[in-house]
Amino acid sequence: MSASGGGKAILAAFLANMGIALAKIVAWLLSGSASMLAEAIHSIADSGNQLLLMLGGRKAKRRADREHPFGYGRERFVSAFVVSIILFSVGGLFAVYEGVQKLIHPHELDRTWWWLPLAVLVVSIALESFSLRTAVKESNQVRAEDQSWMSFIRRAKAPELPIVLLEDTAALTGLVFALLGVGLTLLTHDPLFDALGTLMIGLLLVIIAIVLGIETKSLLVGEGASEADFDRIVDAILAGDEVEKLIHIKTLYLGPDELMVAAKIALPSDKTVRAAADDIDTIERRIRSDVPAARVIYLEPDVYRPSLDPSPSTDAFVLRSAD
Known part of the structure; x- marks a missing residue:
């Protein structure tokens, strides 16, 4: 599966969130709705998150150097983890705090602009x-046909698309909560519904942030x-007649790609160094052909000695003979 960074999805989310944030701030200032304030902060946090993802993507493209010999690919993981922290603190906890405050100290909405929050929320939902839709379209280009969305979010090595998917899903759900809260408050003149809508938005963001934090x-x-x-890597190693046994193997993602x-x-004990080097080159070509993401490969030739093999209890232990 490709580790696409989902650039179009990130840009679409950023532009949408910036426009929505400005509209929500205006609606909050004119109506005094707590749900609108929570949603405005949520959109601002999301906009900052998209900027962080784009920045992480740019930093990850730097070439390897002496200080970071394996490159900067994990910059994308760092950015994703910071995004989850921002979503939890700035988005979720603030909304929870605002909702609790409005439950303790309720106040009526300004009915002069009663229609504005509803209009902003409907446009925001669109x-x-x-x-x-853009995030789903981008994800479908790298998601396996038989892979569920939950599995895609949990197993994707590129963190950007799962983050945008979860953020957009949370944003849409939060907008529905806000619409219900503001709408019921306007209908019943009871500010309790606006406060509850704010509280539900906050709890939703906290849950999404925790999921993102665990995965990143x-x-x-x-x-x-x-x-x-x-x-596929193991099969590629054993596909030819070069290897007698695969004794031990470990893999690690240095970055999403x-x-x-x-x-x-x-290898057979009578192999010359030149023959062993040629065999290793052949095996590396097979691995890269079957798993293109396997760009850094270290193969250590050895003679099979059962008494010196690693314990079979270790996760990385593999002992397979060539067919």
Whole structure:
């Protein structure tokens, strides 16, 4: 699966959120709606998040140097983790705080501009729907046909598309909460509904932020190849007659588009150094052909000695003979 950064989806989300944020701020200033203020802060936070994702994508393209010999690909993981923190604190906790304050100290909405918050929310729903549609379209280009959306969000190595998908989904759901809260408050003259709408928006954002934080933390700590890619790599190593046994293998994503493969392979003991080097080059070509993301490959030739093999209890242990 490609590790597309979803540039179109990020840009569409940024433009939509900037326009929506300005409209919500105006509506909040004129109506005094707590839901509108929570939604405005949410949109501002989302706009900042998209800028962070774009910045992380640019930093990740820097060439490897002495200080970072494996490159800067993980900058995208760092940006994604910061986004989850911002969404949790600036978006979620602020909305929860504002909702609680309005429950404790309720106040009536300004009915002079009663229609403005509703109009802004309807337009915002339309813009967010367009942004979500773009994110879904971009995701479908890299998502496997038989892969569920939950699996895509959990397993994607490129964090940008899952973040935009979750942000847009949360934004649309939050807009519905705000619309219900403001609408019921205007109908019943009871500010309780506006406060409850604000509180629900905050809780929704906190939940989304926690999900994002867990997934991006896993990427930062270091994830290996998916089960399917791992099997393809092992099969590629053993596909020819060069290797007697695959003794040990580990994989690690250095960035969304770059997978490192390190393996110890048993070669016949009578191989010359030149022949072993040629065999290793052949195996590397097969691996890159089957798993294009495997760009950094280290193969250590060895002679198979069962007494010195790693313990089979380790996750990275593999002992397979060539057919």
